Amino acid sequence: xxxxxxxxSKFKKVDISYDYSTLPQDIKNALPHLKKAMDMIxxxxxRQEMEGLPEIYDEVMNGNDEEKKEFWKLFKGxxxxxxxxxxxxxxxxDRPAGxxxxxxxxxxxxxxxxxxxxxxxxxxxxxDHYSVIVRENGxxxxxxxxxxxxxxxxxxxxxxxxxxxxxxxxxxxxxxxxRAEGMVSGNYREADALWVKMKDVPIDPVIGPFEVYADGFxxxxxxxxxxxxxxxxxxxxxxxxxxxxxxxxxxxxxxPAGSKSAVGKIAPMVVVHQIYSSGEAAQGIMASAFNxxxxxxxxxxxxxxxxxxxxxxxxxFNNATMKIADVISKGRIKAEFDPYFYFVLMHEVSHGLxxxxxxxxVAVSKSLGKNYTAIEEAKADIGGLxxxxxxxxxxxxxxxxxxKIFDSFFAGLFRSMRFGVHEAHGAANVLEFNWFKxxxxxxxxxxxxxxxxxxxxIELTEVLLNELCRIEAExxxxxxxxxxxxxxxxxxxxxxxxxxxxxxxxxxxxxYNLV
Numbered sequence: 378x379x380x381x382x383x384x385x386s387k388f389k390k391v392d393i394s395y396d397y398s399t400l401p402q403d404i405k406n407a408l409p410h411l412k413k414a415m416d417m418i419x420x421x422x423x424r425q426e427m428e429g430l431p432e433i434y435d436e437v438m439n440g441n442d443e444e445k446k447e448f449w450k451l452f453k454g455x456x457x458x459x460x461x462x463x464x465x466x467x468x469x470x471d472r473p474a475g476x477x478x479x480x481x482x483x484x485x486x487x488x489x490x491x492x493x494x495x496x497x498x499x500x501x502x503x504x505d506h507y508s509v510i511v512r513e514n515g516x517x518x519x520x521x522x523x524x525x526x527x528x529x530x531x532x533x534x535x536x537x538x539x540x541x542x543x544x545x546x547x548x549x550x551x552x553x554x555x556r557a558e559g560m561v562s563g564n565y566r567e568a569d570a571l572w573v574k575m576k577d578v579p580i581d582p583v584i585g586p587f588e589v590y591a592d593g594f595x596x597x598x599x600x601x602x603x604x605x606x607x608x609x610x611x612x613x614x615x616x617x618x619x620x621x622x623x624x625x626x627x628x629x630x631x632x633p634a635g636s637k638s639a640v641g642k643i644a645p646m647v648v649v650h651q652i653y654s655s656g657e658a659a660q661g662i663m664a665s666a667f668n669x670x671x672x673x674x675x676x677x678x679x680x681x682x683x684x685x686x687x688x689x690x691x692x693x694f695n696n697a698t699m700k701i702a703d704v705i706s707k708g709r710i711k712a713e714f715d716p717y718f719y720f721v722l723m724h725e726v727s728h729g730l731x732x733x734x735x736x737x738x739v740a741v742s743k744s745l746g747k748n749y750t751a752i753e754e755a756k757a758d759i760g761g762l763x764x765x766x767x768x769x770x771x772x773x774x775x776x777x778x779x780x781k782i783f784d785s786f787f788a789g790l791f792r793s794m795r796f797g798v799h800e801a802h803g804a805a806n807v808l809e810f811n812w813f814k815x816x817x818x819x820x821x822x823x824x825x826x827x828x829x830x831x832x833x834x835i836e837l838t839e840v841l842l843n844e845l846c847r848i849e850a851e852x853x854x855x856x857x858x859x860x861x862x863x864x865x866x867x868x869x870x871x872x873x874x875x876x877x878x879x880x881x882x883x884x885x886x887x888x889y890n891l892v
């Protein structure tokens with residue numbers, strides 16, 4: 378089996394169809410326009426990976442090599458997400474650490490020198506999440522996204538405006554128009570704030586540059602992605618008590634060393650069914666939940682939203698997570714969907730809790746640089762676990778019991794590690810496994826299988842949460858890197874266990890029925 382076919386085979390094709398007859402006619406009329414906007418988001422994302430990639434991608438999609446088309450559709454280019462974005466096609470180099478956000482051969486020394494030569498205004502643009510760095514006359518220059526991708530964003534604007542003209546819901550219409558304007562102006566905050574406050578709408582379109590996972594050079598540049606989701610109000614209403622008690626959840630998160638949290642006024646929780654995705658959101662491992670926006674100002678002054686993608690989460694759990702637990706423990710560890718669902722929910726909640734700004738006012742994400750994403754994912758995992766353990770039976774959080782909670786959490790560790798042990802989520806999960814193993818919560822048997830001991834689970838989870846929050850609040854990038862080097866490196870126990878899972882899909886390949 379070739380490497381290409383092997384990579385494809387690790388993703389089980391899953392049909393996620395939706396019955397569009399249940400939607401109002403105005404929404405059905407808007408969907409084709411939203412799909413066109415989202416397909417243009419994929420074009421921009423391809424450019425972010427490599428300038429000129431959209432044209433190559435179209436050539437591949439119009440070609441006759443079905444396997445190549447399947448691989449490129451899945452991974453959005455010639456690089457395998459499962460192998461740290463190494464190219465599986467000899468005519469292409471591996472994806473650069475900085476993608477196309479920076480010149481290919483940029484060094485840290487050139488970056489620091491370039492910043493030193495910029496004015497304060499230029500430096501602010503260069504170091505924000507929404508600019509591309511180019512060389513001009515031998516010097517580094519920052520070009521805002523809305524300028525660099527102006528042609529594509531102009532088309533996104535038109536499609537979003539056309540969608541807004543179709544919908545009758547005034548709240549949704551206002552949001553779509555604000556999102557369209559923000560795309561071409563670079564002013565994302567108004568639409569982000571409207572999105573957080575938006576309620577009583579039938580669909581939830583999320584479009585923009587958000588996550589910084591792809592920037593392996595500095596960890597600051599955001600990639601474009603889009604989700605199109607139908608809101609499940611019945612399931613979402615069950616989470617209202619949790620949503621209304623955010624302040625009580627926040628109290629168990631330390632904010633040391635003069636740091637400050639960014640708990641805003643609201644943090645709505647919505648349950649949705651995904652009907653389309655594009656850009657980074659449609660590349661390889663797809664999200665089953667997310668917490669946005671990442672803008673610390675919006676989070677602190679308005680709030681944020683937790684989105685639980687129910688159909689994606691259930692498909693991933695049934696096809697991977699549940700089976701992983703059984704294999705690595707010979708049936709001793711039982712993963713169940715309900716505690717897993719609530720763990721993922723609390724993971725997303727935890728992204729908004731704990732330190733957001735340091736004592737000097739600098740956002741934690743900027744202070745830790747490229748080490749931030751793995752530390753933050755670990756903090757969200759451990760924070761979510763701690764909330765379930767500590768507050769189960771209160772504030773609308775079900776009480777599942779320590780063993781059931783940790784067993785479902787434990788199976789999720791290996792699911793994420795299979796995405797790549799050095800990817801942010803995978804590295805965070807390696808860190809958590811090694812921490813709990815060192816402290817006796819996870820036990821490795823002589824045959825390589827695992828069992829768990831939850832005797833001191835709550836206390837040890839609190840200790841790890843405190844350390845992760847301390848790192849975010851005051852550690853240098855070097856200290857964070859040293860912590861990751863100690864705990865986020867997989868040992869033979871992890872690697873051997875991962876090898877036993879070869880017959881279980883790593884993730885799913887989604888087939889939509891939106892046309």
